[in-house]
Amino acid sequence: MRIALLADIHANLEALDACLAHAAAQGAGRLVFLGDLVGYGANPVEVTARVRELAAGGAIVLRGNHDEAALTGPHNFSKLAAAAIRWTSTQLTPDARDFLAGLPISHEEEDRLYVHSEGSDPERWIYVTDATAARVSLEATEARLTFCGHTHSPALFGLTATEKLVAHRPAPDLMLPLLQPRRWLAVMGAVGQPRDGNPAACYGLLDTGASECAWMRVPYDIATAAQKIRAAGLPEFLAERLFTGT
Amino acid sequence: MNAPVLIAGFTLGPVVHRGGMAVLREVTHPDHPGPLLMKMPKLAEGEDPAAIVSFEMEQMILPRLTGPHVPKCYGTGHEPTPWIVMERIGGGSLLPMLKRLPRGADEVAALAAATADALDGLHRQGVVHLDVKPSNILRRGTEDGPMVLVDFGLSRAAMLPDLMEEEFRLPYGTAPYMAPEQIMGIRGDPASDLFALGVLMYFFVTGRRPFGDPQRMAELKERIWSDPVPPRALAPECPPWLQEVILRCLEPAPERRPASAAQLAFDLRNPEAVALGPRAEKLRRDPWSKRIQRRFHPDFQPQLRRKAAALPQRDAPIVAVALDLDDMSKEMSAALLDMVARLLAIRPNARVACLNVLRTNLLRPDNTLDREGRNKHVQRLLELRHWSAPLALPEYRLTHHVLEAVSAGGAILEYASQNRVDHLILGAKAGGITQRVLGSIPAEVARDAPCSVTIVRVREF
Structure with a gap:
């Protein structure tokens, strides 16, 4: 089975729609949303509604730190993120709030763990940006495969047969082996606000039969997403960064 | 008689090789007729534990390789022990x-x-x-x-x-x-x-x-x-x-x-x-x-810098330019030179082979023309060098070849395939009676070349 893994949509409806269409064309039979549906972008209500619909159809949806902050207020947020989350908070409908409030922090199925930040202490929202953090997460859980988001930068970490931890930066659109019986932690890039220098939306495509995963890159209508951010009166940089993927 | 041992549908045969880190066995499979080998790492106590890491590296790489220069991979797995099944290569090693x-x-x-x-x-x-x-x-x-x-x-x-x-x-x-x-x-x-x-x-x-x-x-x-x-x-x-x-x-x-x-x-x-x-x-x-x-001395020590990982040598292509010395206008000569110079500007490690085909007549071999033919060969080499001089390339990046053949198109195609040429450059032909009858060389080359082909045409108006 092919599973689409969508992290960090951040209220970017254009990017979400482009990725969903792309994943459908790739034969993804299951959707997993790895948290941060809202924050930064201009369509928190529309994105939440879309994902809620998909959840009703069986998609797995997890909570991210921005989803939490939209309900409880920003803690340890940058100025930009805090400004955006306060605006988001004023936009959310009661339905959207209910939906976000009910999201679980992680989900396990078969040999896979899905979580927004990482596996060792998901609610501390630790970023997996290096091998040390990846090792902490891998050693804290039993799952063979961990899929997370949160950093907005694609990365793959693996534990070798001699317990060494290797780090790899996945190239776009290329199926990589998550070799059995080794353990892997895959950090998906962001659907709605990529920060790895590539402005194309990023989502993960997992083939469970072959145990392979690809970081797909999808072009989307950045101009419209950015124009909406400006129209909403959100900080200009949140619009600008979409064009450069930074 | 013991029942045959099967792994993922492969029937295990005798061990054919014991290497330092792995064992090779003959295997058979009803769906794959060819002679097959199963490779398994040595996992015994005292073996280097890195052997398994290395084996897993091969499990990742081999299935992703294609072409005649690697053994075809028929599957990999890790139960009951790690294995790779690949095509058995007939000819033996060096x-x-x-x-x-x-x-x-x-x-x-x-x-x-x-x-x-x-x-x-x-x-x-x-x-x-x-x-x-x-x-x-x-x-x-x-x-x-x-x-x-x-x-x-x-x-x-x-x-x-x-x-x-x-x-x-x-x-x-x-x-x-x-x-x-x-x-x-x-x-x-x-x-x-x-x-x-x-x-x-x-x-x-x-x-x-x-x-x-x-x-x-x-x-x-x-x-x-x-x-x-x-x-x-x-x-x-x-x-x-x-x-x-x-x-x-x-x-x-x-x-x-x-x-x-x-x-x-x-x-x-x-x-x-x-x-x-x-x-x-x-x-x-x-x-x-x-x-x-x-x-x-630090100034004389060879520099062994860490490069970005495993970049394929895409920046070092072999470019071949075919020149029709018998019938090439000044404008075409300049246009071809310009095209090669532009390619070199973006591919700093490219090397250039300048080709000319000297037509031979197999039907009427004439020994008296031998001396003249040889002179022609030398003369054409000189002309090729004259043409390429403005490129100002060092000698090891620029070569000149006069190919003797009956068919110019065939000779260029054969040269490109034998020498693993990445990019062929030729001048377009003005339409004439011979072209209409025989078909044009650039068209033949563009159709059958094993690589990219650029046809250079001089814009007239």
């Missing part, structure tokens, strides 16, 4: 040849050219082998069959996680063949494979390994500053051009070696086009003072 060294220059050049083809096939897929040696080079089928590289346990694939990266009890590799940068733990430079092939050529031509078979790190590192005895000092019949090629491969700094495996193969197949430098004439090692300088 290892038995070590019993009858030295070998003649022509034989070594042909062997090395075929091996460089295989390396080119691998490097184009973003993989550096990193353990090129006679036992890992097999002949597919008969004597003229392509070379096949086996054992990717130490290889580095640019697109895949490098499981061996963190195995610090480096260096992993085979001591006599290992490139200096590999000794320093740099994995992923395609030039490392060219160094190993240089060692192999040296060994086959002279019967001696250029750097011996060192076992300790300090001895291994000697090749970084200590140059080998020139091959011609040991094997006087080794031609200067082959020594030039071998010593170029053995340069300690990777960027001083041939720019790609395809360019090395090109040199090995076109001896007359090899630019002979001081390396070709050398009959002794560098003086003691120079070696000491390279060893201790």
Whole structure:
């Protein structure tokens, strides 16, 4: 089975729609949303509604730190993120709030763990940006495969047969082996606000039969997403960064 | 009689080889007729635990490789023990040849050219082998069959996680063949494979390994500053051009070696086009003072910088430009030159082969024309050189070839395929009666070429 893994949509409806269409064309039979549906972008209500619909159809949806902050207020947020989350908070409908409030922090199925930040202490929202953090997460859980988001930068970490931890930066659109019986932690890039220098939306495509995963890159209508951010009166940089993927 | 043992549908046969790190068995499968091998790592107590890491690296790389220069992979798995099933290559490895060294220059050049083809096939897929040696080079089928590289346990694939990266009890590799940068733990430079092939050529031509078979790190590192005895000092019949090629491969700094495996193969197949430098004439090692300088003086030490991992040598293409010297306007000549110059501007390591086809008439061989024909050949070489002079390329990046053939298109196509040309450039033909009757050469070449083709046309109005 092919599973689409969508992290960090951040209220970017254009990017979400482009990725969903792309994943459908790739034969993804299951959707997993790895948290941060809202924050930064201009369509928190529309994105939440879309994902809620998909959840009703069986998609797995997890909570991210921005989803939490939209309900409880920003803690340890940058100025930009805090400004955006306060605006988001004023936009959310009661339905959207209910939906976000009910999201679980992680989900396990078969040999896979899905979580927004990482596996060792998901609610501390630790970023997996290096091998040390990846090792902490891998050693804290039993799952063979961990899929997370949160950093907005694609990365793959693996534990070798001699317990060494290797780090790899996945190239776009290329199926990589998550070799059995080794353990892997895959950090998906962001659907709605990529920060790895590539402005194309990023989502993960997992083939469970072959145990392979690809970081797909999808072009989307950045101009419209950015124009909406400006129209909403959100900080200009949140619009600008979409064009450069930074 | 015991029931046959099956793994994932493969029936296990006898063990055919026990290597240092793995065992090979014959296997059969009802869906795959060909002779097959199953490779399994040695997992016993006391074996190097890195052997399994290396085996898993091969499990990731081999299924992703294609082409005639690698064994086809039929599956991998990890139950009940890790395994890979691959095609069994018929022709055997180069290892038995070590019993009858030295070998003649022509034989070594042909062997090395075929091996460089295989390396080119691998490097184009973003993989550096990193353990090129006679036992890992097999002949597919008969004597003229392509070379096949086996054992990717130490290889580095640019697109895949490098499981061996963190195995610090480096260096992993085979001591006599290992490139200096590999000794320093740099994995992923395609030039490392060219160094190993240089060692192999040296060994086959002279019967001696250029750097011996060192076992300790300090001895291994000697090749970084200590140059080998020139091959011609040991094997006087080794031609200067082959020594030039071998010593170029053995340069300690990777960027001083041939720019790609395809360019090395090109040199090995076109001896007359090899630019002979001081390396070709050398009959002794560098003086003691120079070696000491390279060893201790920071300004003279070869630079072994860490490059971005395993970049395929895409920036070093072979560009061939075909010139119709009999019928080429000034404008066309300038336009072709401009096109080549533009390609060189974006591909700084490209090399250029200038071609002209001298038509021969097989139906009416005429011995009296022999002398004139030979003069024609020389004259055309001069014209090619005259045309290419404005490119101002160093000799080793620019070659000139007059091909004698009945069909110009066929000769250009054959040249492109034999020399692994990446890009062909030709001038368009003005439409004329012959073209309408015979079809145009550029069209034929564009249709059948094994590479990209650019047709240059002069805009008239």
